[in-house]
Amino acid sequence: xxxxxxxxxxxxxxxxxxxxxxxxxxxxxxxxxxxxxxxxxxxxxxxxxxxxxxxxxxxxxxxxxxxxxxxxxxxxxxxxxxxxxxxxxxxxxxxxxxxxxxxxxxxxxxxxxxxxxxxxxxxxxxxxxxxxxxxxxxxxxxxxxxxxxxxxxxxxxxxxxxxxxxxxxxxxxxxxxxxxxxxxxxxxxxxxxxxxxxxxxxxxxxxxxxxxxxxxxxxxxxxxxxxxxx
Numbered sequence: 579x580x581x582x583x584x585x586x587x588x589x590x591x592x593x594x595x596x597x598x599x600x601x602x603x604x605x606x607x608x609x610x611x612x613x614x615x616x617x618x619x620x621x622x623x624x625x626x627x628x629x630x631x632x633x634x635x636x637x638x639x640x641x642x643x644x645x646x647x648x649x650x651x652x653x654x655x656x657x658x659x660x661x662x663x664x665x666x667x668x669x670x671x672x673x674x675x676x677x678x679x680x681x682x683x684x685x686x687x688x689x690x691x692x693x694x695x696x697x698x699x700x701x702x703x704x705x706x707x708x709x710x711x712x713x714x715x716x717x718x719x720x721x722x723x724x725x726x727x728x729x730x731x732x733x734x735x736x737x738x739x740x741x742x743x744x745x746x747x748x749x750x751x752x753x754x755x756x757x758x759x760x761x762x763x764x765x766x767x768x769x770x771x772x773x774x775x776x777x778x779x780x781x782x783x784x785x786x787x788x789x790x791x792x793x794x795x796x797x798x799x800x801x802x803x804x805x806x807x808x
Contacts, residue, residue, distance in 0.1 A: 602636040605679075615672040630667045634682055638663050641686050653789055654773045655690055662689030747802050748795075756795040759788055 606614070611630070618626040638659040646655050666685035670678055748760055762780060765771035774792070778785040 602639065603633045605636070606630075606633045611678060612672055615670065615678075618667075619672075627667060630678075631664060634663055634667075634679070635660070637679060637682055638686055641683065641690075646690070651773065651775070654775075655693070658689050658693050659686045662686035665689065744799055744803060747799055751802070752795055752798065756791055756798075759791050760795050763788075763792055 606629075611633075614626040614630050617623045618630065638656060642652055642655045642659055646652055662685045663682055666678070666682035669685075670681055672678075745766075748757055748766065752760065758781065759777060760766065762769075762772045762777045763774070772780065774785050774788045778788045781788070
């Protein structure tokens with residue numbers, strides 16, 4: 579799970595810094611999307627996988643902003659929703675003919691719901707039969723539909739990003755405060771990943787300060803991996 583959190587963090591960083599959906603890559607047309615899924619499945623193409631994730635990031639932003647826009651945990655929910663999107667890309671069967679956006683929305687919601695269930699908040703904040711969205715045919719999508727989503731994650735979570743290099747950068751190039759926050763947030767010290775609020779309480783600083791440092795650290799890591807170190 580550590581690797582998946584790191585991968586999701588790079589994508590969620592760009593979601594959190596996009597002011598409007600116009601700043602996201604446009605949705606793929608049905609045929610292009612189908613070809614990318616086939617390329618990913620048959621050729622293990624990480625480029626195809628990355629494109630499928632990137633061109634559906636707006637779906638994560640839409641769900642978080644529409645249903646959890648007033649939550650003070652919206653940054654955390656974006657990271658969690660991005661993990662759901664990655665799981666959707668890894669487990670979607672294009673041969674079944676279903677729309678990926680519908681399937682991905684369920685997986686994103688499922689990941690967020692599981693987060694709330696772990697926090698034991700679902701009973702007071704979420705109604706299992708509430709309508710959360712509609713598909714193209716006008717059929718309602720409820721939380722019960724989300725929970726029924728298959729959660730088969732591909733074993734290979736590796737992407738084109740070099741995880742070993744990222745870990746070396748975290749350990750030796752980030753400053754002490756940045757390194758502490760990244761390790762606590764993503765469980766890189768062998769413990770359970772913490773939310774921004776839990777991290778702020780652990781370090782005795784504000785949640786907004788944790789958020790700013792985390793974003794700065796992730797930007798440094800992403801720049802390093804892309805060969806344009808800040």
